[in-house]
Amino acid sequence: MATPSFQHLTIDTLTAWIDADDPLTLVDIRDPMSFASGHIPGSRHLDNDSAPALLEATSRQQPLVVVCYHGHSSQQAAAWLAGQGFAEVYSLDGGFTEWEHRLPERVERSRP
Template structure:
């Protein structure tokens, strides 16, 4: 798969329960305020290390605020060789409304 797929929170949650990697591309302050439990914060400084150390075949879900920026990031990861990349439609804002118990606070987990 050289492209990414857009998925709703319910499908992202199912993938997450199966061990998918969840990466959050929002700014560090927003991530620290609240993020999907178990997700990893990615920014321009950390993305190269993430790619270098990643399992390119592991399902990877990209999260932003509302599901727009994550599409560009997901396309980038797909172009870097990730075989199963998803963009979370509705982003963290929609996720938080559906799965409030599945969110965490603080910096990188």
């Protein structure tokens, strides 16, 4: 039996998907303070507490993109999510750090 896997996703591809309004689920696994200080618009924070709700409410058929700081931790989370039955799971290469560096105008910040 093959191990469920994920794919790598470039920032350029994710930007094109967002601009085309393609249906996707975007999750950010960074710590809550980092997420609040800036995240990709449309993303939701994912941690151990919110994972059950994500698993229950999210379509397994639409692409799921995992974002972390630099694109390393997201690979482990993406592999786990692929094992939960999501058909298309991606880890964002470069993570939020690279996104913010390249696209500072496309960062949403939560207000206190």
